[in-house]
Each structure stands twice: as C-alpha cells, then as structure tokens.
Amino acid sequence: MNTEELQQIAAGGQEERDKFDYEVNVCMGTSCLSQHSDRIRDAIAKEAEACGKKCQVRRTGCMGPCAAGPMILVEPAGKLYGHVREGDAKDIVEALGGEPVARLDPELGSYFEGQNFVVLENVGHIDPEKIDEYIARGGYQALLKALTEMNPASVIEQISKSGLRGRGGGGYPTGLKWDTVAKVKGAQKYVICNGDEGDPGAFMDRSVLESDPQRVIEGMAIAAYAIGASKGYIYVRAEYPLAVQRLTMALREARRRGFLGNSICETQFNFDIDIRLGAGAFVCGEETALIASIEGKRGTPRPRPPYPAVSGLWADPTLINNVETFANVPPIIRHGGEWFSSMGTARSKGTKVFALTGKIQRTGLVEVPMGMTLRQIIFGIGGGVPDGRKFKAVQTGGPSGGCMPEEHLDLSISYDALISAGSMMGSGGMIVMDDTSCMVSVARFFMEFCMTESCGKCVPCRAGTVQMFELLTKITKGEATHRDLDRLTELCEVVGATSLCGLGQTAPNPVLSTLRYFKHEYLAHIDEKRCPAGVCELSPAAVEVHA
Amino acid sequence: MSAEPNVRTLTINGEEISARSDQSILEAAREHNVEIPTLCHLEGLSEVGACRLCLVEVKGARRLLPACVTQVAEGMEVTTHSPKIDRYRTMILEMYFAERNHVCSVCVANGNCELQDLSLKLGMTHVEIPYQYPQLPVDASHPRFTVDHNRCVLCTRCVRVCSEIEGANTWGVMGRGAQSLVITDLKQPWGDSETCTSCGKCVQVCPTGALFEKTSVGNKTRKHPEFLPYLRIMREGEQP
Numbered sequence: 001m002n003t004e005e006l007q008q009i010a011a012g013g014q015e016e017r018d019k020f021d022y023e024v025n026v027c028m029g030t031s032c033l034s035q036h037s038d039r040i041r042d043a044i045a046k047e048a049e050a051c052g053k054k055c056q057v058r059r060t061g062c063m064g065p066c067a068a069g070p071m072i073l074v075e076p077a078g079k080l081y082g083h084v085r086e087g088d089a090k091d092i093v094e095a096l097g098g099e100p101v102a103r104l105d106p107e108l109g110s111y112f113e114g115q116n117f118v119v120l121e122n123v124g125h126i127d128p129e130k131i132d133e134y135i136a137r138g139g140y141q142a143l144l145k146a147l148t149e150m151n152p153a154s155v156i157e158q159i160s161k162s163g164l165r166g167r168g169g170g171g172y173p174t175g176l177k178w179d180t181v182a183k184v185k186g187a188q189k190y191v192i193c194n195g196d197e198g199d200p201g202a203f204m205d206r207s208v209l210e211s212d213p214q215r216v217i218e219g220m221a222i223a224a225y226a227i228g229a230s231k232g233y234i235y236v237r238a239e240y241p242l243a244v245q246r247l248t249m250a251l252r253e254a255r256r257r258g259f260l261g262n263s264i265c266e267t268q269f270n271f272d273i274d275i276r277l278g279a280g281a282f283v284c285g286e287e288t289a290l291i292a293s294i295e296g297k298r299g300t301p302r303p304r305p306p307y308p309a310v311s312g313l314w315a316d317p318t319l320i321n322n323v324e325t326f327a328n329v330p331p332i333i334r335h336g337g338e339w340f341s342s343m344g345t346a347r348s349k350g351t352k353v354f355a356l357t358g359k360i361q362r363t364g365l366v367e368v369p370m371g372m373t374l375r376q377i378i379f380g381i382g383g384g385v386p387d388g389r390k391f392k393a394v395q396t397g398g399p400s401g402g403c404m405p406e407e408h409l410d411l412s413i414s415y416d417a418l419i420s421a422g423s424m425m426g427s428g429g430m431i432v433m434d435d436t437s438c439m440v441s442v443a444r445f446f447m448e449f450c451m452t453e454s455c456g457k458c459v460p461c462r463a464g465t466v467q468m469f470e471l472l473t474k475i476t477k478g479e480a481t482h483r484d485l486d487r488l489t490e491l492c493e494v495v496g497a498t499s500l501c502g503l504g505q506t507a508p509n510p511v512l513s514t515l516r517y518f519k520h521e522y523l524a525h526i527d528e529k530r531c532p533a534g535v536c537e538l539s540p541a542a543v544e545v546h547a
Numbered sequence: 548m549s550a551e552p553n554v555r556t557l558t559i560n561g562e563e564i565s566a567r568s569d570q571s572i573l574e575a576a577r578e579h580n581v582e583i584p585t586l587c588h589l590e591g592l593s594e595v596g597a598c599r600l601c602l603v604e605v606k607g608a609r610r611l612l613p614a615c616v617t618q619v620a621e622g623m624e625v626t627t628h629s630p631k632i633d634r635y636r637t638m639i640l641e642m643y644f645a646e647r648n649h650v651c652s653v654c655v656a657n658g659n660c661e662l663q664d665l666s667l668k669l670g671m672t673h674v675e676i677p678y679q680y681p682q683l684p685v686d687a688s689h690p691r692f693t694v695d696h697n698r699c700v701l702c703t704r705c706v707r708v709c710s711e712i713e714g715a716n717t718w719g720v721m722g723r724g725a726q727s728l729v730i731t732d733l734k735q736p737w738g739d740s741e742t743c744t745s746c747g748k749c750v751q752v753c754p755t756g757a758l759f760e761k762t763s764v765g766n767k768t769r770k771h772p773e774f775l776p777y778l779r780i781m782r783e784g785e786q787p
Contacts, residue, residue: 281723298720303596303616456701456720456727458597463642466725467676487676494638497611498599505610 001258001265006135006144009257013136020056022096023075024048025124029062029210030203030242036086037070043089044072053096061211063124064115067363068106073124082106110380111362116343118351119327120367123211128246131253134214140259142333146222147267150333155226156182159329161337163349168194168285168322169397169426170502171348171415177319180309181227184317189229191220191271192294192313192320195236195243196278196285199398200449202429204353205323207365209236209243212327213250217273219326221259222333224271227319232273235290239280247275282399282453286501287312287320289455300455301501322427324353344370348414352425358395358432361386368413375409378432389434393517397426399446399453400506402513403439422513424506438535439518440525444472446510450503461504464495468511475522478529478538478546485522489515557623572614572625573601583627584636584665586643587702588615589752591775593711595703600636600665603627611635633669640666641674646725647681648697649755655763656756659770662700663755681725688738691761692750694729699757701727704772705749712778717743729757748774 017023026032026041041057048055063071068082072092081092081104091101117123126133134140146155160175181189193216197205209216220232236244251273254260262270276294283289284299291313293299312318328350332340341349348370354377357363361383368377374394378384385391393403402423404411411417415425433442451465471488474480492508499505515522524532529546531538553568559581566575571594576583586598594615602611606624611632614625626632643649643662651657665671683696706718706729717740721730731737750758752772 283723303613452724454724456722456724457595458599459639459642459646459700460599462701462724462727463646463679466646466679467642470677490638491676494635498602498635498639500596500599500613 001140001144003144003148006140009132010136010138013132017056017136020054022053022055024055024057024092024096025060025063025073025075026057027061027063027069027071027073027124028059029066029207030240031062031066032070033242035070037084039086040070040072040084040089043086044092047089047093051093053093055093055096059127059129060125061123061128062207062365064120064366065106065108065111065362065364067361068108071106072104074100080106080108082108108362109383111364111366111383113380114369114372114376115367115381116351116369117367118331118340118343119208119215119324119353120211120365121331122215123207126212128211128213129249129253131214131250131257134212135257138334139214139330140218140257142330143218143221143225143259144265146225146333147265147269152182152226152228155222155333158332158337159226162328162332162340163337163344163347164325164328164332164340165348165415166322167324167328167352167427169400169424171425174321174325177309177321178223178226181317181319184310186317188231188314188316189227190313190316190318191224191227191229191232192290192308192318193220193232193234193323193326194285194287194290194320195234195240195323196290197237197240197323197427198282198285198453199400199427199429200446201355201357201395201431202398202427203355204365204428206240206243207355208323208327208353209240210246213243213247214254215327215330216323217250217254217260219329220273221264221271222329223319223321223326225269227317229319230270230272232271233276233294233313234273235276235278235284235294237280238277244275244277251275281455282449283455283501283503286503289501290320291318300457301503303500324428345412345414347416352413352428354428354430356382356430356432358430359385359389359434359437360432370414371412373410373412374404377413377430378409382432385432385434389436391432392435392437393433393439393442395423395431395433395442395510396429397424397509398429399449400424400502400509401426401429402509403433403442403517404513405517422509422516424509436533436535438476438531438533439514439521440472440476440531441533441535443511443514444469444476447472447507450507454503454507458498458500458504460495461499461501461507464491464499464504465507467491468495468508472511475525476531476536476538478525478531478536478542480526482526485526555619555621555623557619557621557625559625560627566619568619570619572603572605572612572617572619572623575619576614576625576627581627582668583614584669585615586661586665586700586754587704589704589708589772589775591712591772591779592704592707592752595707598700598702599639602632602635604629604632637669637671640669640671641676643700644671644674645676645678647679647683647699654698654756655759656698656770660756661754679725683728686731686737687761688736689740689743689745690738691745692737692747692758693761694731694737694758695756696728697757698755699729700755701729702754703729704752704754705729705758708748708752708775712775713744713746713748715742715744715746718749
C-alpha cells in the first residue's frame with residue numbers, strides 16, 4: 001500500500017458515492033438496533049428501489065442522540081430524523097430532494113452546539129464494516145504517513161506535543177507512556193487496547209468500537225510502530241457482541257488491505273492484532289488484571305511496580321491504552337500534535353467523549369472539548385432535567401468517581417478540576433440525577449457494585465467493601481447511628497489507603513463525595529429517620545422508635 | 548546469581564542500614580531485626596502483596612507501599628510503624644476476623660496461628676466491625692487432611708506452594724470478592740482430587756487452622772513452614 005493506492009481507494013469510494021443523488025444513513029449502533037433499525041434500513045432500501053431514486057442506504061454507527069433513536073441522517077441535506085419507524089420509510093424516501101418529513105424531526109435543540117468531533121468524526125458517515133469508506137474519509141493516511149515519513153521518535157514527539165492523556169480515566173500522559181515503552185529494551189513488545197469498559201452508565205468505548213473500529217486499529221498500529229511492537233491485543237468485553245463482531249470484521253478487512261500483517265505499506269513493519277474477550281469481570285479493566293486475563297490466568301491485579309511498560313504481557317514490555325486514546329491517535333498524526341493541543345485546557349488537551357445518561361432530556365453520546373462546563377453539557381447539549389424536576393447531582397467516573405452538586409455545575413471539565421471536586425474523569429460516564437434520587441442510595445449502589453466486582457485478592461477491598469455496603473444499607477434503613485457514620489468514614493480511609501489496585505483504592509469515592517456534598521441526607525436518615533428524596537424504605541421499627 | 552549485587556543504603560525508622568539492591572524492604576528490615584507484620588508472605592514462596600499488613604511509608608511515595616514487593620533503593624526513607632499505619636493494620640486485622648468464622652477457642656491452630664499471633668502483636672483486643680458469619684463448608688474427604696473454609700484468610704500460600712514447590716497445581720481460587728474460596732482441582736472434594744499428591748505442604752504453610760492434619764487433636768498443631776527455604780537451597784543451590 002502506498003499513497004497512490006490509498007488515494008485510489010479513496011477516489012473509488014468517492015466515485016461510488018457520486019453514483020447516487022442521496023444518502024440515507026441509518027444508525028445501527030446497539031441502541032438503535034435494539035429498536036430494529038435494521039428493518040428500517042431494509043424498508044428504506046426497498047422503497048428507494050421502488051420509486052427509482054438514486055439513493056444509497058447505508059448502515060452506520062452511533063450518531064450520538066440515542067434518546068431520539070432510531071436515528072437517520074439524510075445527505076446531502078444533512079437532515080436528521082429521529083424516532084423513525086418502519087412505516088416511515090415511504091415518507092422518508094419521498095421527501096428526498098424536497099421538504100423533510102416534519103413529524104420525524106428529532107427535536108434536538110442545541111444538542112450539537114459546542115460539540116467537537118475528533119474521535120467521532122466519522123460517525124453517521126461511514127459503514128463500520130467497510131474499510132474503504134474509512135479510507136475515503138482520510139483513514140490510514142496517518143499510518144502511512146507515520147511509516148513512510150516519520151521515524152518512531154518523531155511519532156512519539158507528536159503524541160507528546162499533542163498533550164493527549166489516557167482516556168481510560170487515569171489521565172497519564174500518553175506520549176510519556178509511549179516513550180517509556182519505546183525506551184525499554186526487549187525483543188518482543190506488545191500493544192494492548194483496553195476495551196473492558198465496565199462503569200455503570202458508560203458506553204463510549206462500545207460506540208467507538210461499533211461505529212469506527214478501523215480508527216482504533218490504525219491508532220494501535222501507529223503505537224506499535226512507535227514503540228517497536230509486533231503484536232497487539234484488543235481486550236473487549238464479551239457483553240459487547242456487536243462491537244466484537246464489527247471488530248472481527250474490521251481486523252479481517254485491515255489484513256486484506258495490508259494494514260495488518262507483514263511488511264505493512266511496503267515497509268519493514270510487521271504488526272497484527274488479536275481479539276481477547278473479557279469474561280465479565282470489572283476488575284479486568286485494571287491493566288495488570290487485564291494482562292493476567294489475556295495470559296489465561298485468573299483476572300486479578302498485581303502490585304505495581306513493575307509497570308506493564310517494563311514487565312507486562314508475558315513479562316515483556318507492554319503498552320496498554322484505552323480505546324478512546326487510540327482513537328485519538330490517527331487525527332493527531334494527520335494534523336500534528338499542535339493542532340490537538342490547541343483544543344482544551346492548559347493541562348487537559350483535546351476532546352472527551354461522554355456518555356450522557358440518567359435524568360436528562362437528551363441521553364446520548366457527546367464529544368466536547370476539554371474545558372467545557374458541566375452546565376453547558378448537561379443543560380445545553382443534554383437539555384437539562386426532564387419533567388420539570390430539579391437537578392441534584394452529576395456523577396462522573398463510574399464507581400471510582402463521585403457526585404457533584406449544583407454549585408459545581410460551572411466547573412470546567414478537565415482531569416485535575418474533576419479530581420479536586422472529589423470526582424474524576426473516569427472513562428466518560430456522566431450520570432445526571434434529579435431530586436428524586438437519594439444520594440445515600442446512590443453511594444450504596446456503587447458500593448454494591450464494587451463489592452460484587454472485587455476480585456477478592458486483598459482484604460481491604462474484599463472485606464472492607466462488604467462492611468461499607470452493610471453500613472450504607474443500615475443508613476438507608478434508618479437504623480444507623482452517628483457511630484456507624486464515623487466507622488464508615490474510617491473504613492473509607494483505610495480501604496482507600498491500603499487496597500492493592502485502583503478498584504479498592506477508589507471504591508470509597510462515591511461515599512466520600514456524597515458525604516462531602518450531601519451530608520445532610522445522611523443525617524436525615526440517621527437523625528430524623530427519613531429519606532429526603534423518598535426513595536429509601538426505612539425500617540418501620542426504626543421509625544417507630546424515633547417517633 | 549550472575550553479577551555481584553550492588554549495595555544500597557537506606558534508613559528504616561531513622562536507622563541507617565545497608566541492603567543488597569535485589570532485596571525487598573521486608574527482607575532488609577527483617578535482616579536488621581525490624582519487625583513488619585505479614586500474613587501472605589512466606590519465605591520460599593513468590594510474593595503476591597495481598598494481605599496489606601506490610602504496608603510501610605516511604606518518603607516521597609504517594610501511597611503506602613507493600614514492603615514485601617518494594618525493592619530497596621538508595622537513600623530510601625522507610626517508616627514501618629506510625630500511629631496511622633498501626634491503626635490501618637489493626638483495622639485490616641479486624642476485617643480478617645470479621646469476614647469469616649475465626650473462633651480461636653475451638654480451633655486446632657489455637658496457640659499456633661499466625662492470625663492470632665498478629666492480633667496479639669498488634670494489640671487488637673476486640674473486633675469493632677460486625678462479624679459476617681458466612682456459611683462455609685468443611686471438606687474432610689481427604690484421608691489425611693481437612694480444609695475448613697471458615698478459618699481461611701485467602702493468603703493463597705497453599706495455592707503457591709502447590710504450584711511453585713510441589714508442582715501439582717491442585718489448589719486454586721474460585722469466585723470473587725467475599726465469595727472467593729480456595730479449591731482443589733475444579734472444586735472436586737479434596738479426597739477425589741487426582742492431582743493431589745498428599746504431600747501435605749499446603750497444610751504446613753497454612754497460617755491458620757484452615758488446613759490441618761486429621762491426626763492433630765486440640766491445639767497441638769505446630770506447623771513447619773520453615774522447610775521451604777531449605778528445600779529451595781537444596782534444589783537450586785541458591786543462597787537463602
């Protein structure tokens with residue numbers, strides 16, 4: 001593969017597109033597919049054929065506004081339709097080239113205002129199972145550029161310059177990580193893509209893998225070239241069957257086009273990728289547990305150091321990054337590190353994909369530049385809290401993160417700002433809660449999650465989460481005392497300070513953050529034996545004693 | 548050992564000591580008679596860093612570090628005991644006692660139990676957090692040994708000795724979180740295990756009364772894990 005061939009494929013794709021007057025892009029991400037968007041696509045294709053319009057009906061990945069699904073994007077008009085049903089096919093086809101169908105307007109308001117698509121630049125425009133459509137939109141130019149015009153050091157330099165930080169939650173500088181693995185000596189090195197997204201309410205990585213799998217593969221190949229690896233693994237949850245299916249297809253296509261395998265793009269560079277399926281353990285998102293799982297061992301973390309960069313998969317130097325991190329790599333190489341670092345804040349560059357869920361008008365996948373405020377995301381893009389209810393808190397970072405109250409709504413999104421507010425960036429789940437949510441119950445929910453997902457290796461996490469969960473249960477039942485609250489706080493400190501891996505170390509965060517901002521709710525359960533949100537079922541005995 | 552290991556100088560609790568560069572903080576400390584409590588660690592077995600009792604403060608480190616897997620470094624300043632660390636250790640011990648059914652008075656290991664010794668050493672007089680009282684099985688199907696999961700602390704010494712020293716790989720861990728259990732083979736009864744060689748090493752290394760010989764009566768079970776380092780020397784000609 002060389003530049004001319006790449007351009008030829010791209011031109012071929014364009015020629016193919018030019019044959020049609022219209023494009024109807026039907027979202028076939030997991031969310032829309034669950035509402036039978038595949039049948040809608042077939043119905044539209046049939047209608048188009050029947051009426052003789054030159055119309056290309058394409059399957060695409062998630063377009064973002066999942067709440068308005070199934071979604072359809074009509075080009076060249078750029079018109080979005082929402083809540084489409086099979087019976088709407090005729091009207092949609094008839095409206096091509098004329099007035100759009102008014103009743104299918106998704107009413108997205110300011111959903112796209114302020115969003116900036118880098119990772120999601122192709123969604124809605126390409127078929128995730130066709131590599132040539134990815135190439136037609138500039139795909140694999142970055143890999144070709146890296147292999148033919150850049151040496152590994154200059155690739156790493158661009159990544160460092162971009163200021164990209166790990167999108168899995170930790171926020172470790174990606175360039176520094178690559179540089180470390182590149183400098184460690186080793187005959188065999190590995191690149192691992194962490195797709196074990198497990199935070200409740202998070203679906204960013206799933207969407208990226210389902211909508212644009214080639215982008216992740218290209219990012220991994222560039223990383224492999226930069227650090228000198230010849231073998232890669234994508235570790236993806238078995239609970240994401242569509243992502244696995246599209247990835248499998250994408251890997252085969254990439255091999256067919258010669259972007260994986262031996263002598264890639266007629267250079268000395270060899271690289272191939274295998275898929276490994278997670279068996280449903282949250283802890284396998286922790287890098288050392290993930291590596292153990294790939295090795296076929298029990299998925300438990302081990303103490304670091306040594307870090308995977310030095311001793312990772314089969315004790316060889318290993319680079320492990322998140323799906324979204326790799327997805328950011330091709331555009332950085334294409335446009336240069338400076339372009340990327342022009343977006344975002346001083347210490348958090350670029351954009352971040354968030355999965356906006358919970359009590360919010362427009363649930364969906366959004367990509368915003370770092371530095372945008374929570375208010376802009378929740379009330380601008382998300383449309384605020386529905387049913388006239390009052391906003392109460394926003395939870396980020398999954399079970400490792402925390403809940404932030406209304407006074408933090410003007411916080412600019414960045415790794416450091418979220419940590420100082422008692423939460424964290426996490427992988428990008430953003431759960432909005434209104435005044436019908438009880439914050440003690442929320443903390444209890446996340447503690448239950450950590451308790452059942454603890455691997456059981458170290459005692460603070462194994463036994464401490466059980467103790468904390470029981471104390472929180474006691475509080476929600478109105479049976480707790482102030483002594484219990486003190487003990488809960490003490491357990492938070494000990495479990496956080498002494499646990500072996502990130503799961504246990506951050507497990508107290510939902511409790512700590514709700515104690516910080518919503519202590520009055522805890523006290524209402526304890527002192528007044530009532531749940532301010534009316535969620536908790538207090539034990540009658542406790543209430544009686546109090547009365 | 549190929550090259551002469553380098554010597555490092557560090558301070559432990561303000562005292563300057565020297566150690567080989569390949570030693571852990573724990574090894575260096577014990578060589579200089581500084582006691583750091585441990586439970587999952589056993590000389591002769593690989594380290595897992597799971598019991599979290601050997602956590603120490605290292606100046607400049609963001610978190611507490613497990614002494615068993617942290618290598619010494621030049622100029623390192625280690626604190627093995629402080630009010631905070633002692634409090635954490637006591638609380639961790641309490642969690643151990645509360646998560647299963649440790650009833651010393653009726654245990655075969657009473658008086659010879661590492662968990663009991665630790666609680667005496669660390670001055671843990673009572674358990675403040677609520678006991679869980681899980682319902683756990685006892686497997687006495689093996690002709691010579693019994694496993695009582697009520698007394699297991701999941702240190703995985705049995706798993707490691709079976710894999711690393713005996714090479715039988717009979718023991719493993721199943722389940723996760725508080726539901727974790729050490730198992731023989733694929734959770735067959737121990738007596739039906741086709742891989743178990745009945746060597747009894749797991750019994751000797753078990754720190755509590757979870758694994759015991761059927762011949763042991765009352766609290767007369769002395770265990771002898773000290774065979775491990777010697778076995779290693781004899782096998783590998785390695786200096787302990």
